[in-house]
Amino acid sequence: MITGLNAANAYSAARHAVAPDAQASSTVTRIGQAAEDFAAQMAQVDQVSTGAMTGQVSTHQLVQTIAEAEMTMNTVVAIRDKVVEAYQEILRMPV
Structure with a gap:
């Protein structure tokens, strides 16, 4: 019973399994820093x-x-496409 x-x-014992770890943070x-770097690159293009x-x-x-900005934009678009593809794959999973 x-x-x-x-x-x-049981909750206390399992709590550590679902807690975010240092690597996740x-x-x-790093993702936030990459977004800031992208914004800085685009601002530099505007300035130049x-x-x-x-x-x-x-x-x-x-x-x-402009060539550097194009490479950066292509990288960001490729990452976005992979994230969207992964999200769509998760949505297709049976529950």
Whole structure:
């Protein structure tokens, strides 16, 4: 027979299995940092583009910055596609 005390003891014993660990929080931190880096890259493209229009930045630097931003954007889109694909796969799982 299950009593309140038995249930509480079982909960205490199983609690560590569902608690977030340090590695999970570091993963979240890295994802947040990656998002900040992406935003900074896009801000740099805006700044360099404005500088190129005013003549303060060389065309070579503008092309290089745009190429870097394109690689960054392709990476972000690829990651987004994989996340969406994984989410859709989870939705297709039978319950």
